[in-house]
Amino acid sequence: MKLMAKPEFKVVVAGAGIAGLFMTEKLKRAGIDFTVFEKSDEVGGTWRDNTYPGLFVDVLSRQYEFPFQPNYDWSRKYAPGAEIQTYIKKVASDRGLRRFIRFKEEIVEARFAEDRWHLRTAKGEAVVADVFIAATGFLHKPLYPDISGRNSFAGPAFHSARWDHSIPYPGKRWGVIGGGASGIQITEALAWERCDVTQFIRRAQWVHIRENPRSTLLERLLLRLPLAYRLRQRQLWKLIIQADHWRLKPGPQRDAMEREYKNYLNAIKDPGLRRKLTPDYHLGCTRIPKSDRNYYEAVQQPNVHLEFGRIARILPKGVEMTDGRFRELDVLVYATGFDAHGYMRPMTVTGLNGVTIEEVWKTRIYSYGGIALPQFPNLFMLYGPFSPVNNVPVPLGLEHEIGYIMRLIDIARRRRVTVAPTAAATEKFLARLGSAFPDTVWVGCRNWYSDQQGTPILWPLPQEAHKVFFACVDMEDLQLSPATHMD
Numbered sequence: 007m008k009l010m011a012k013p014e015f016k017v018v019v020a021g022a023g024i025a026g027l028f029m030t031e032k033l034k035r036a037g038i039d040f041t042v043f044e045k046s047d048e049v050g051g052t053w054r055d056n057t058y059p060g061l062f063v064d065v066l067s068r069q070y071e072f073p074f075q076p077n078y079d080w081s082r083k084y085a086p087g088a089e090i091q092t093y094i095k096k097v098a099s100d101r102g103l104r105r106f107i108r109f110k111e112e113i114v115e116a117r118f119a120e121d122r123w124h125l126r127t128a129k130g131e132a133v134v135a136d137v138f139i140a141a142t143g144f145l146h147k148p149l150y151p152d153i154s155g156r157n158s159f160a161g162p163a164f165h166s167a168r169w170d171h172s173i174p175y176p177g178k179r180w181g182v183i184g185g186g187a188s189g190i191q192i193t194e195a196l197a198w199e200r201c202d203v204t205q206f207i208r209r210a211q212w213v214h215i216r217e218n219p220r221s222t223l224l225e226r227l228l229l230r231l232p233l234a235y236r237l238r239q240r241q242l243w244k245l246i247i248q249a250d251h252w253r254l255k256p257g258p259q260r261d262a263m264e265r266e267y268k269n270y271l272n273a274i275k276d277p278g279l280r281r282k283l284t285p286d287y288h289l290g291c292t293r294i295p296k297s298d299r300n301y302y303e304a305v306q307q308p309n310v311h312l313e314f315g316r317i318a319r320i321l322p323k324g325v326e327m328t329d330g331r332f333r334e335l336d337v338l339v340y341a342t343g344f345d346a347h348g349y350m351r352p353m354t355v356t357g358l359n360g361v362t363i364e365e366v367w368k369t370r371i372y373s374y375g376g377i378a379l380p381q382f383p384n385l386f387m388l389y390g391p392f393s394p395v396n397n398v399p400v401p402l403g404l405e406h407e408i409g410y411i412m413r414l415i416d417i418a419r420r421r422r423v424t425v426a427p428t429a430a431a432t433e434k435f436l437a438r439l440g441s442a443f444p445d446t447v448w449v450g451c452r453n454w455y456s457d458q459q460g461t462p463i464l465w466p467l468p469q470e471a472h473k474v475f476f477a478c479v480d481m482e483d484l485q486l487s488p489a490t491h492m493d
C-alpha cells in the first residue's frame with residue numbers, strides 16, 4: 007500500500023527496538039513524514055541492553071527475523087543475544103533507517119490537544135505530531151528487589167540488563183539473585199566458565215533443556231534458494247501453530263509436555279535437590295527459561311551452589327537468608343526481571359479531556375487489540391497490553407499490529423480525522439480474551455504476566471486468531487472525529 011503523504015501530516019515514534027524499527031521501515035515505504043526518538047544511543051532495545059553471558063533467543067532464530075530482511079546466516083538454531091543485536095543493527099543500516107532516528111532523545115510527555123499530539127523531550131524540545139506511536143517495549147525497565155541493605159553491598163552489583171563487562175569471570179564469587187529466565191541462563195553460563203556461583207532461588211521454574219546445534223553450511227546455502235526458503239517458512243508457520251495448542255487448552259498435549267519437562271529433572275541425581283527444583287505449579291504458568299547447555303547438569307557442578315528460600319538482607323560482604331545462612335560474595339547480579347506493565351511510562355500521556363494513562367490504567371491495564379485505547383485518539387502502541395508475549399514470535403505479532411496501524415494512519419490522513427477505538431469495542435475485545443483465560447496455562451500461579459487482579463496481560467487465543475483480528479479494520483469499532491487543523 008503506497009500512501010502519498012501530505013507534508014503537514016506527521017508521525018512520531020518513540021523507541022527504536024525491533025518494534026520501532028519495523029514501524030520505521032513501513033512508514034519509510036509509505037512515504038510518510040515521520041521521526042523516531044530513541045532515548046539510548048543505539049537501536050536494538052532489549053538486545054542492546056541485555057548482554058549477559060548465556061543469553062540466547064528462545065524461539066527459533068528464523069522466527070526472530072523481520073519479514074522484509076531474511077537472515078540466512080544464523081550461527082545456531084537459537085542465536086546468541088549478541089547475534090540478534092548484530093542483525094538488528096545491520097537491518098537499521100542496510101535499510102537506511104538510522105537517518106529517521108534521533109538518538110539520545112527521550113519523549114517524556116505526550117498530550118493530546120487541538121487534535122494533535124504535543125510531545126516534549128527530556129531536553130525540553132516541543133514536537134507536534136498527528137499520530138504518536140509508542141514502541142517503547144514491555145521488558146525494558148529493570149526491576150530491583152526490595153531487599154533490605156541492597157545498597158550496602160561492597161562489591162560490584164548490577165542488574166542483568168546492565169551487565170558490567172569490566173569484571174573478569176574467574177576468581178570471583180558470583181551471586182545471582184533470581185530463578186527466572188535470565189537467572190538460569192546466567193548461572194548456567196558462569197557454571198560452565200568454572201566460576202564459583204551461587205544462585206538464589208525463591209521459586210523453582212520449569213526449564214526447557216534443549217539442543218542448540220550450529221547451522222550447517224548446507225542449511226545456510228539451501229535457504230538462499232527461493233523454493234527451499236518458502237518451504238522452510240511454511241514449516242515454521244506450521245510449527246508456530248502447533249506449538250500454541252497446549253498453552254491454550256488442557257488435554258493430552260499439555261500432559262505430554264509436562265511429562266517431558268519432568269523427565270529433564272531426572273538429570274539431577276540427588277533426590278532432595280531434584281525435589282527442590284521441581285516447580286509446585288503447572289508447566290507454562292511462568293515464562294519457561296530455556297537452557298542450551300543443560301542447566302540441571304550445570305547446577306550439580308562443585309563450583310555451583312543453590313540457595314532456596316527468601317533473602318533476609320544484603321550485607322557488605324554477601325547475602326543472608328531468612329534462616330540465618332550467609333553466603334560471602336564478590337559480585338552480585340540482580341536477575342530480577344522488569345516492570346512488565348510499565349509500557350511507555352514513566353512518560354506522562356494525556357488524552358481527551360485531560361484523562362491520563364495513569365488514571366485509565368489505575369485499576370486495570372487494558373487496551374484494544376494491544377495497540378490502542380479509547381480516549382487517546384491517534385495514539386498507537388506496539389506490543390501494548392494483551393499483545394502476544396508468550397505464544398507468538400514477536401516479529402510475527404508486530405507484522406499483524408503494524409499492518410493494522412498503517413491502515414488506521416491511512417484513514418486518519420486521507421479522511422482528515424483522528425481515530426480511537428470505542429469503549430464498547432474495547433470491552434468486547436477484553437471480554438473475548440477474558441473468556442479464554444480459564445483454559446490457559448497462565449492462570450493458577452503468580453507470574454509477571456498477571457496484573458493485581460490476577461489477569462494475565464497477554465494474548466490467550468490461537469496465533470491464527472491474532473492474524474484474523476488484524477486482517478481488516480472494523481469501522482464499527484472505531485470512533486472517527488474531524489481533525490480540524492487539517493481543514
Ligand SMILES: Cc1cc2nc3c(=O)[nH]c(=O)nc-3n(C[C@H](O)[C@H](O)[C@H](O)COP(=O)(O)OP(=O)(O)OC[C@H]3O[C@@H](n4cnc5c(N)ncnc54)[C@H](O)[C@@H]3O)c2cc1C
Pocket residue numbers: 020021022023024025026043044045046049050051052053056062063064065111112113114141142143144145146188344350353388389399400
Ligand atoms: C532478557 C530478555 C530476553 C528476551 N528474549 C526473548 C526471546 O528469546 N524471544 C522473544 O520473542 N522475546 C524475547 N524477549 C522479549 C523482547 O523484549 C521482545 O522480543 C522485543 O525485543 C521487544 O522489542 P520492542 O521494540 O517492543 O521493545 P524494546 O526492545 O524494549 O525496545 C524499546 C525501545 O524504546 C526505547 N524507549 C523506551 N521509552 C522511550 C521513550 N520514552 N523515548 C524514547 N525511547 C524510548 C528504549 O530505549 C528501547 O530502545 C526478551 C526480553 C528480555 C528482556
